[in-house]
Amino acid sequence: MIRARCEVLSNRRTGAYWSLTLVAPDIAEEARPGQFVEVAVPRGRDVILRRPFSIHQASRRGGWAGTLELVFEPVGPGTRWLAEVRPHDVLDVIGPLGRSFHYPREATSCLLVAGGYGAAPLHFLGEELRARNKVVHMVVGARTHERVLKPVEAKRLATSIVITTEDGTMGERGVVTDVLPAVLDRTRAQVVYACGPNPMLRAVAEYCRRRAVPCQVAVEEKMACGLGVCWSCVVPVVAADGRGWWNVRACVEGPVFNGARVWWDRWLGPARPPAEEEPLGAVEARRR
Amino acid sequence: MIRARCEVLSNRRTGAYWSLTLVAPDIAEEARPGQFVEVAVPRGRDVILRRPFSIHQASRRGGWAGTLELVFEPVGPGTRWLAEVRPHDVLDVIGPLGRSFHYPREATSCLLVAGGYGAAPLHFLGEELRARNKVVHMVVGARTHERVLKPVEAKRLATSIVITTEDGTMGERGVVTDVLPAVLDRTRAQVVYACGPNPMLRAVAEYCRRRAVPCQVAVEEKMACGLGVCWSCVVPVVAADGRGWWNVRACVEGPVFNGARVWWDRWLGPARPPAEEEPLGAVEARRR
Amino acid sequence: MSAKVSLAVDLNGVRFPTPVLAASGTFNAGREMAQLVDLREVGGIVTKSITLHPTRGLPVPRMAETPCGMLNAIGLQNPGVEEFLAKEAPFIASLGVPVVASVAGRSVEEFAQVTLRLREAPVVAIEANISCPNVERRNQVFACHPDMAAEVIGAMVRLSRVPVFAKLTADVTDLVAVAEACVRAGAHGLSLINTVLGMAVDVETFRPKLGGVTGGLSGPAIRPIAVRCVYQVARALPGVPIMGVGGIVTADDAAEFLLAGAWAVQVGTANFFDPHATVAVARGLERYLRRKGLGSPAELRGRLELPERVPELASRPG
Amino acid sequence: MSAKVSLAVDLNGVRFPTPVLAASGTFNAGREMAQLVDLREVGGIVTKSITLHPTRGLPVPRMAETPCGMLNAIGLQNPGVEEFLAKEAPFIASLGVPVVASVAGRSVEEFAQVTLRLREAPVVAIEANISCPNVERRNQVFACHPDMAAEVIGAMVRLSRVPVFAKLTADVTDLVAVAEACVRAGAHGLSLINTVLGMAVDVETFRPKLGGVTGGLSGPAIRPIAVRCVYQVARALPGVPIMGVGGIVTADDAAEFLLAGAWAVQVGTANFFDPHATVAVARGLERYLRRKGLGSPAELRGRLELPERVPELASRPG
Numbered sequence A, B: 001m002i003r004a005r006c007e008v009l010s011n012r013r014t015g016a017y018w019s020l021t022l023v024a025p026d027i028a029e030e031a032r033p034g035q036f037v038e039v040a041v042p043r044g045r046d047v048i049l050r051r052p053f054s055i056h057q058a059s060r061r062g063g064w065a066g067t068l069e070l071v072f073e074p075v076g077p078g079t080r081w082l083a084e085v086r087p088h089d090v091l092d093v094i095g096p097l098g099r100s101f102h103y104p105r106e107a108t109s110c111l112l113v114a115g116g117y118g119a120a121p122l123h124f125l126g127e128e129l130r131a132r133n134k135v136v137h138m139v140v141g142a143r144t145h146e147r148v149l150k151p152v153e154a155k156r157l158a159t160s161i162v163i164t165t166e167d168g169t170m171g172e173r174g175v176v177t178d179v180l181p182a183v184l185d186r187t188r189a190q191v192v193y194a195c196g197p198n199p200m201l202r203a204v205a206e207y208c209r210r211r212a213v214p215c216q217v218a219v220e221e222k223m224a225c226g227l228g229v230c231w232s233c234v235v236p237v238v239a240a241d242g243r244g245w246w247n248v249r250a251c252v253e254g255p256v257f258n259g260a261r262v263w264w265d266r267w268l269g270p271a272r273p274p275a276e277e278e279p280l281g282a283v284e285a286r287r288r
Numbered sequence C, D: 001m002s003a004k005v006s007l008a009v010d011l012n013g014v015r016f017p018t019p020v021l022a023a024s025g026t027f028n029a030g031r032e033m034a035q036l037v038d039l040r041e042v043g044g045i046v047t048k049s050i051t052l053h054p055t056r057g058l059p060v061p062r063m064a065e066t067p068c069g070m071l072n073a074i075g076l077q078n079p080g081v082e083e084f085l086a087k088e089a090p091f092i093a094s095l096g097v098p099v100v101a102s103v104a105g106r107s108v109e110e111f112a113q114v115t116l117r118l119r120e121a122p123v124v125a126i127e128a129n130i131s132c133p134n135v136e137r138r139n140q141v142f143a144c145h146p147d148m149a150a151e152v153i154g155a156m157v158r159l160s161r162v163p164v165f166a167k168l169t170a171d172v173t174d175l176v177a178v179a180e181a182c183v184r185a186g187a188h189g190l191s192l193i194n195t196v197l198g199m200a201v202d203v204e205t206f207r208p209k210l211g212g213v214t215g216g217l218s219g220p221a222i223r224p225i226a227v228r229c230v231y232q233v234a235r236a237l238p239g240v241p242i243m244g245v246g247g248i249v250t251a252d253d254a255a256e257f258l259l260a261g262a263w264a265v266q267v268g269t270a271n272f273f274d275p276h277a278t279v280a281v282a283r284g285l286e287r288y289l290r291r292k293g294l295g296s297p298a299e300l301r302g303r304l305e306l307p308e309r310v311p312e313l314a315s316r317p318g
């Protein structure tokens, strides 16, 4: 975990998103797919908290060596401010934060399922998997074609790719879960990696669970610190032995979780009556 | 009183100050010397109130027609932000606000006493007085030479001028009140106009009162609205008939006051024990 | 979704053309703002608090800016009720905007006297600013004690020609108890909240930033506190008209208060930096209601969607 | 002006190398922050509040940002005192920074039990987070009632090996009364203030922005409230060590609290956006004291220069 003052190399649109490249050699060196950084908003504003962003690219070699690329969508004061930063501006960045995706040991066929800007960390993951001689298949979903992140790069990256858009402006009309069964059949993927809106992650994780395919999800939860000290970012996770559950920090123990261990109903609702609330037997604080 | 969205024409240093020129035809048309404007700080910052600034120039004719010039010193978040605004930026400005200096009817010899950026409104006043065939003499004081506002223009403007700096880097070493007696003798000024730090105004006003020379002062007091609705900017002023006093709004009934009517001790301290607090007899709410 | 929206609100008989009023002490009686703002677009004006005698208020500095807010220590400066009746009342009558007279005093007697004199005034309601110290009760603040609040409200209700709203402070242990006492004493409605007691120090001079040493905190900084107060009281006292006040700058801010249970809102500090705030908030609220397919502010009121089990409200859930 | 400055403070026997501690719930027990910050430069760490049993806390969302502040509704999630003793206590002992154990509970009994277990812990003091509801008293908050506050503090003082600080909330009618009750019950000192109860609503979904519906407001927005609380209590209870907490981001902010009467300060929310805040504030304070020709934080304490006549403190001086 490093705190660095990072110069902005570039900040430009890519479809509906912005691509922000920072000079951050130390963070880039450590960064692994699924991890994120916390970017500080400058003093003097009415929003004070850092903003978390997945690491989209961390270049160690080549022309971009020592740089970090983030992809974000302007949705509120923080991201709207970030869209305004210019080359040579300097940002206060902390990272890499959280746990990264686990690379499969045996498995060779991997399926990456992305929703919206959730594709950001999966491109990074895809490259690392290929560098490990894994076969990378992708399903990329978005509302509209501008929200399909860097489709050209994605196609270059993946051995096979299916794109879905809700308005049908790119690829197939629909959502990722419409095509997931067929893609799993075709690719015989032995592991699934997903990042996108939480409801999508839930659907993917629950389907994979039924198919008994291991599934890792990179989640989002509101974060005040990103450092593990505020306990605002928790996700209810079931104990390894299936007995009991605990609210686990997405910023430290996550954002990557085993999709089968996340207690989706409790996290995203509908909340159940207390009686059924602990289907997993005796309460037992789970720790890592 | 007008609220306008004003484009920034230029914003550049002049000595220790910044000179900000705005396109504000309607405000410039109405503006008179001693009046001020309230500039809004953009949303999204941790400071929310407008900042008041004297009108330094309001050009109605010539190349700069329809523009307003402000002079300010970066001292805090608001003025530091203002120092950052660039040409073509648009500011939310309300003005002209408050009462202007009164032009003398008979008197022909006028003395303008400026302290620091207090010179800003007095340049404007000097030009208006000359346009009315008055003789304009000036005393300009500042801490150091960079704080003497536009000395060249001042010299061009005034029939006679004495500059004082506390460090002696320009003109005579000292403060304006050191030279005031001699200048009053020499110029036989029949009216004095003063703008600068409140303690300076107090000294000038009290001296003029002893010399029985009418003295108008443009004061500063913390302002939340500048519009007359919050009552934060008050100055204790003695009734016209000398009986009673009232806290009067600097933003509406001021910022220009008759120096002889301001109850300086009560306003700037030392506060006196309650007994002596109303030397002017029966309390009588004074209104305009 | 394109429902016909009417912004008019009816607070159990007290009607305003829009639910967005100007808060006491931030709009005077409208005279100054009339130079910039078309007052007919303002939902209503709550006057600067009126006292029995002319009041000079506190020494300067009276204002200090704080993060996303400001402190004020004006000291209720106003020319007194007689002057108000002589100079402002006629002007008010000509405005065509409903005016609420804010009343302040240092004793039950003073509140009663002013209320009596205001029978002549062309106002649609009285707002009792009972966040003042009671000189007859060791300067305890009326609004901090249910019994004192009830006493002063009761006296005013008996003498007033128009409905009386009690304006309360959040700086109490049990806000609902104070609110209940006011309603039992005959308050027609409640205004929540007044400024929060605060203080700032100039670390260069070692002096308080306010001549009054402590002052009232207002502006966006206190909005979460005000929304909570409205929510607490609205749940405890359904049917009692509540005006939400505190940190409102935008239409979304106002909507927060309506969802929490307010019948109308008041904009205070925002008037200082945006004199058109009351108008802008009302217009924005109209667009918001249309977008939500709602026909009036009343249809939004209290529509807050709570979780099945609402955790204990009283705790600081750190 | 070039006085030799020592930042060390002595709160009647409880010593800290600098007067700038990390506030409870914003630094855990230091383990995570140790990856970024040299903890030996931190004046002290107040742990996340420790409860008797493992506590899972409230449903998400647990955080909502507000103007110059944030709301939190964590629900005191923590692994419980046994886990604290097993996992954190050894780590703490190795830190070389004074640690204060924050204790929370739902009953006097729970506070007592945790206090008892903490006799083994390597902490220099206990901070009683009594801004929690008392399940045995209709969920009334301990810190909101002098008698309840005194009862729980008394019980803890009897069982504790180390001095007990009472952490109070500003959401009361008479803060001084609560403070006095705690001191009479044996509190060694006071921490002022905990978060202020607040709420925010999502106007798109109509839902509260917090799973806990209401939450605690913190950050620069509340600093004027916290400074006022320290000033009130310091004047009423001279000689009682006070830790000032609320909205501190810079050294000037900390100086405000010391001038108002605090003996030390705690930095909370600022740790989230500036993990080095406690260190930066301490260093800035050293420069400030040197510039002012003062040799220690104690020399600044309570140096506030008041006007000859201090206006009535209790009123909202609108």
Ligand SMILES: Cc1cc2nc3c(=O)[nH]c(=O)nc-3n(C[C@H](O)[C@H](O)[C@H](O)COP(=O)(O)OP(=O)(O)OC[C@H]3O[C@@H](n4cnc5c(N)ncnc54)[C@H](O)[C@@H]3O)c2cc1C
Binding pocket: A036, A047, A049, A050, A051, A052, A053, A054, A055, A071, A072, A073, A074, A075, A076, A077, A078, A079, A080, A117, A120, A219, A220, A221, A222, A223, A224, A255, D064, D065
């Ligand atoms: C681990 C992680 C990785 C993320 N990666 C990306 C990314 O690669 N690209 C991208 O565009 N966005 C990403 N997000 C979401 C991004 O952090 C939010 O969009 C952003 O913080 C919104 O800030 P704002 O001020 O623009 O909006 P606001 O809604 O005003 O934010 C208000 C507050 O809520 C917090 N917040 C709002 N939305 C989220 C969210 N979804 N998750 C966590 N906190 C939130 C903000 O940090 C801020 O404190 C990520 C979030 C997390 C937790």
Ligand SMILES: Cc1cc2nc3c(=O)[nH]c(=O)nc-3n(C[C@H](O)[C@H](O)[C@H](O)COP(=O)(O)OP(=O)(O)OC[C@H]3O[C@@H](n4cnc5c(N)ncnc54)[C@H](O)[C@@H]3O)c2cc1C
Binding pocket: B036, B047, B049, B050, B051, B052, B053, B054, B055, B071, B072, B073, B074, B075, B076, B077, B078, B079, B080, B117, B120, B219, B220, B221, B222, B223, B224, B255, C064, C065
């Ligand atoms: C009628 C009038 C005319 C002025 N003309 C000029 C001018 O021509 N040039 C110039 O440089 N300055 C002028 N000032 C002072 C100027 O308004 C302040 O320097 C400025 O508001 C400081 O804002 P800040 O955020 O930079 O500093 P801060 O000190 O952070 O301001 C904090 C708050 O205090 C208020 N404030 C601070 N200082 C003053 C002050 N002296 N008077 C009133 N409010 C204050 C600010 O408006 C703000 O609300 C004038 C003030 C008044 C009242």
Ligand SMILES: Cc1cc2nc3c(=O)[nH]c(=O)nc-3n(C[C@H](O)[C@H](O)[C@H](O)COP(=O)(O)O)c2cc1C
Binding pocket: B224, B230, B231, C023, C024, C025, C026, C048, C049, C072, C074, C076, C102, C129, C167, C193, C194, C195, C216, C217, C218, C219, C220, C222, C245, C246, C247, C248, C266, C267, C268, C269, C270, D317, D318
């Ligand atoms: C400068 C100022 C003066 C005020 N004067 C009064 C007053 O006289 N009577 C009153 O009831 N409230 C007064 N208030 C409180 C406001 O009416 C309002 O309750 C408070 O400011 C919170 O709203 P806001 O955050 O929108 O300003 C005053 C507020 C300010 C800022």
Ligand SMILES: Cc1cc2nc3c(=O)[nH]c(=O)nc-3n(C[C@H](O)[C@H](O)[C@H](O)COP(=O)(O)O)c2cc1C
Binding pocket: A224, A230, A231, C317, C318, D023, D024, D025, D026, D048, D049, D072, D074, D076, D102, D129, D167, D193, D194, D195, D216, D217, D218, D219, D220, D222, D245, D246, D247, D248, D266, D267, D268, D269, D270
């Ligand atoms: C996320 C969060 C969690 C907190 N948890 C606790 C807690 O467990 N115990 C406690 O006494 N205070 C807790 N607090 C309150 C802080 O210790 C502090 O009193 C308050 O935040 C005001 O200080 P600040 O404005 O510097 O944050 C918490 C605050 C925050 C923001």
Ligand code: FES
Binding pocket: A222, A223, A224, A225, A226, A227, A228, A229, A230, A231, A232, A233, A234, A249, A250, A251, A252
């Ligand atoms: S965001 Fe603070 S603990 Fe995860």
Ligand code: FES
Binding pocket: B222, B223, B224, B225, B226, B227, B228, B229, B230, B231, B232, B233, B234, B249, B250, B251, B252
């Ligand atoms: S600044 Fe508000 S009345 Fe003058």
